[in-house]
Amino acid sequence: MKLALSNGSRVCIVGGGPAGSLAALHLLRFAADAGLSLDVQIFEPRNFSRRGPAGCNGCAGILSSRLLAGLDELGVGLPPTVIRSYIRAYEVHLDGEALPIEAPNPASEIVSVYRGGGPRLASAEGGSSFDGFLLAEACARGAHHIPLRVRQVSWEGRPLVHAGSEEIPADLVVLATGVNARPPLSPRFGYRPPRTAAMAQDEVERPRDWPNDVVRAYFQEPRGLMFGALIPKGEHLNISLLGRGLTADAVRDFLEAHGLGRSFPSIERSLCGCTPRIAVRPARGYFGDRWVAVGDAAVTRLYKDGIGSAFVTARAAMQAAVDHGIGKRDFRRYYAPACRAISRDNLSGRWLFGLWSRALANPEIVRAWKAALREESREKARPLAHTRILWGMLTGEEPYEALLRLLLAPGSIASLWRGYRGNGHG
Numbered sequence: 001m002k003l004a005l006s007n008g009s010r011v012c013i014v015g016g017g018p019a020g021s022l023a024a025l026h027l028l029r030f031a032a033d034a035g036l037s038l039d040v041q042i043f044e045p046r047n048f049s050r051r052g053p054a055g056c057n058g059c060a061g062i063l064s065s066r067l068l069a070g071l072d073e074l075g076v077g078l079p080p081t082v083i084r085s086y087i088r089a090y091e092v093h094l095d096g097e098a099l100p101i102e103a104p105n106p107a108s109e110i111v112s113v114y115r116g117g118g119p120r121l122a123s124a125e126g127g128s129s130f131d132g133f134l135l136a137e138a139c140a141r142g143a144h145h146i147p148l149r150v151r152q153v154s155w156e157g158r159p160l161v162h163a164g165s166e167e168i169p170a171d172l173v174v175l176a177t178g179v180n181a182r183p184p185l186s187p188r189f190g191y192r193p194p195r196t197a198a199m200a201q202d203e204v205e206r207p208r209d210w211p212n213d214v215v216r217a218y219f220q221e222p223r224g225l226m227f228g229a230l231i232p233k234g235e236h237l238n239i240s241l242l243g244r245g246l247t248a249d250a251v252r253d254f255l256e257a258h259g260l261g262r263s264f265p266s267i268e269r270s271l272c273g274c275t276p277r278i279a280v281r282p283a284r285g286y287f288g289d290r291w292v293a294v295g296d297a298a299v300t301r302l303y304k305d306g307i308g309s310a311f312v313t314a315r316a317a318m319q320a321a322v323d324h325g326i327g328k329r330d331f332r333r334y335y336a337p338a339c340r341a342i343s344r345d346n347l348s349g350r351w352l353f354g355l356w357s358r359a360l361a362n363p364e365i366v367r368a369w370k371a372a373l374r375e376e377s378r379e380k381a382r383p384l385a386h387t388r389i390l391w392g393m394l395t396g397e398e399p400y401e402a403l404l405r406l407l408l409a410p411g412s413i414a415s416l417w418r419g420y421r422g423n424g425h426g
Contacts, residue, residue: 003290015297016145018310019178019310020174022311026318031322041143042145044147051120056274062111063112066396085111088102089102103391104388113129113233146163148164151163158290174294174318176295189288192283193283198277199276201238202270202272203271205271210232211232212232214232215394218230221258224246225246278300279296292320298313312342313335319334320333352400353393372419373390
C-alpha cells in the first residue's frame with residue numbers, strides 16, 4: 001500500500017529551530033500547491049526570545065546570500081529587527097598582517113543575526129531572534145507550535161510522539177533536532193546521528209572603533225585552532241572558534257594569542273560562553289516509512305552555512321513527501337540525492353581545509369599566498385581567484401567543489417608561483 005499524505009494528515013515536526021520551521025514552511029507551501037490541508041505541529045519547548053543558552057541554538061549566526069535568496073523565494077523577508085549587521089568584508093589576520101577580503105560579487109549580501117534573544121549578560125536590548133522569527137512565520141502560515149519537549153517517538157504501526165503527558169499519533173514525523181540534543185527516536189527507527197566536533201563560542205561587547213560590517217578571521221594560534229572569527233552583531237561581537245583539542249579556556253587563549261585583550265580591554269568580559277557541537281559527517285539511516293530527518297540531524301555543509309543546508313534538506317524532504325509519498329522508498333529516491341550531493345561537496349571541503357592547514361604550516365607558502373592576494377587587490381580587472389576561494393571558504397557562498405577546482409586551475413597556481421618568486425625565490 002502506497003504511503004502518502006492526504007487531507008487531514010498530521011505531520012509532527014520535532015524541533016522548532018531553522019530546520020524545523022523551514023520544513024513546516026516548505027511543507028505548507030507544497031501542500032497548498034497540491035490542494036492538501038494538513039495538520040502541521042512543531043514541537044519546541046524553548047522560548048527563543050530568552051537570552052543566553054536557554055533561547056539560543058549555539059551558532060555564529062551568519063546567513064549567506066544563498067540562504068537569503070531562498071527565504072525570499074518562500075516570501076520570508078527578514079525584518080530589520082532581526083538583522084544585527086550587514087557584513088561587507090572579511091579581514092584575514094596572518095603573521096601580524098591584516099588582509100582585507102571583500103565579496104567578489106558586489107551583489108552578495110551576508111547578515112549576522114541572533115539565534116536567540118542575545119547574550120545572557122548583555123546590558124543592551126538583544127533584538128529579535130532569527131529562530132523565533134522563522135517559527136512565527138511558520139505558525140502564521142498554518143503550523144501549530146506545541147511548547148513541549150518530545151521525550152520519545154515510538155512505533156505503534158505508525159509514529160507515536162510522546163510529549164509531556166500526551167501521546168500523539170503522526171502520519172509523518174520530521175526529525176529536526178540538530179546535533180546538540182538527544183534524538184528521541186526509539187531504536188526501532190534505526191537512526192544513527194552524525195559524527196560531531198566541538199566549537200568554542202562567546203559574546204563580548206563590541207568596541208566603539210570596531211567596524212560593524214567586517215568579520216575578522218584568525219588562524220594558527222592557539223594550538224589546534226583551524227580558524228577563529230570575530231563577528232559583529234550590533235552592540236556585540238561573537239567569537240567562534242573551530243579546531244581540534246580546544247580546551248575550556250580556548251576563547252581566553254585565543255584572545256591572548258592574538259593580543260586582542262590588550263588592544264580591546266572591553267573584549268575580556270565574557271557575556272555568554274558555550275561549546276556547541278557541529279556535524280562533520282552525515283547521519284546514517286536518516287529516513288524510513290513515515291519519518292525523515294532534515295538539517296543537521298541528517299547532513300549539513302562542512303563548517304559553513306549550516307542554515308543554508310537546513311533550507312536545502314527541508315525543501316527536498318517536504319517536496320518528496322507531498323509530491324511522491326512518505327515511504328522509505330520515496331525518500332530514498334527523491335530526498336536522499338539532495339543529501340548525497342551535500343556529502344559529496346563536503347569531500348572537496350575536506351581537501352580545501354586540509355590544504356589550507358598545511359599551507360599555514362609553511363611560511364613560504366603563506367608569503368606567496370599573501371602576495372597573490374595583494375596582486376588581486378591591485379588589479380581588480382583580473383579574475384579574483386584566491387580572493388574568491390577564501391571568501392567562499394569563510395562564508396559558504398559557493399560549493400566547495402567549485403572552489404577546489406578554482407584552486408587547482410593553472411591561473412591560480414601561476415599567481416602563487418609569481419608570489420613565491422616575488423619573495424626572492426627563483
